[in-house]
Amino acid sequence: MGKFICDDPIATDRRRFLATAGAAVAGTFFLASSAEAAGEAKPVEATAEKKAFMAEATRLAIESVEKGWGGPFGAVIVKDGKIIGRGQNRVLLTGCPVFHAEVTAIMDASATLNPKALLGSDYSAGTILEMIPREPGSPDPVPERAKMLKGCEIYINGAPCPMCMSAIYWSRIDHVYFAASLEDTSKIGFDDAFQYEDFRKPWDQRRIAVTPNFEREEGLKAYSAWSGKADKHPY
Numbered sequence: 001m002g003k004f005i006c007d008d009p010i011a012t013d014r015r016r017f018l019a020t021a022g023a024a025v026a027g028t029f030f031l032a033s034s035a036e037a038a039g040e041a042k043p044v045e046a047t048a049e050k051k052a053f054m055a056e057a058t059r060l061a062i063e064s065v066e067k068g069w070g071g072p073f074g075a076v077i078v079k080d081g082k083i084i085g086r087g088q089n090r091v092l093l094t095g096c097p098v099f100h101a102e103v104t105a106i107m108d109a110s111a112t113l114n115p116k117a118l119l120g121s122d123y124s125a126g127t128i129l130e131m132i133p134r135e136p137g138s139p140d141p142v143p144e145r146a147k148m149l150k151g152c153e154i155y156i157n158g159a160p161c162p163m164c165m166s167a168i169y170w171s172r173i174d175h176v177y178f179a180a181s182l183e184d185t186s187k188i189g190f191d192d193a194f195q196y197e198d199f200r201k202p203w204d205q206r207r208i209a210v211t212p213n214f215e216r217e218e219g220l221k222a223y224s225a226w227s228g229k230a231d232k233h234p235y
């Protein structure tokens with residue numbers, strides 16, 4: 001799986017994607033506010049406060065580079081005007097490929113909001129997460145879900161990769177601010193953009209071999225356990 005751009009057909013294909021399809025992919029799949037989709041993004045005033053949050057995300061990113069911990073990526077999560085979570089890429093430090101800034105910031109913010117979470121023995125109900133009702137008009141079939149990081153914003157010095165954007169969705173974060181674009185990120189050798197392209201393809205056309213519905217009935221046993229659990233907490 002090539003991480004760095006070179007002059008092969010796949011790389012050419014990626015560059016073409018970046019040049020021509022970025023806006024469409026970003027707009028329709030994940031990144032409504034990406035630089036590539038700037039035509040659709042609503043302008044946001046760069047207040048001193050917001051600039052400070054982005055500066056802190058960038059400081060974290062530079063620290064990671066200078067200490068050799070990982071790539072040049074940092075993130076902060078903000079709630080009610082205060083930073084409640086910080087993250088920086090520490091892939092090189094940990095050897096863990098998913099140790100991205102956004103994921104780390106989400107874990108940090110979650111720990112801030114749920115300081116007793118790791119002491120779970122205090123909670124016989126199985127979760128300490130606050131549940132909130134779905135918003136009026138929402139197509140969500142579930143009447144209430146865990147609040148997670150709803151009400152928070154995330155500031156990232158570079159465009160999120162698909163994994164991190166998914167983590168942001170799972171977190172229910174309200175607003176994503178990122179500075180450098182996916183194209184900027186590709187130029188320094190981190191080619192996240194093709195993943196956005198790959199996600200749009202059928203399973204049998206992905207860059208990684210995928211065998212869907214393998215032993216489906218076996219896997220569904222766990223789904224039945226969830227569906228049949230009377231006191232479950234949707235999230």
Ligand SMILES: [Zn+2]
Pocket residue numbers: 100101102160161162163164165
């Ligand atoms: Zn990421």
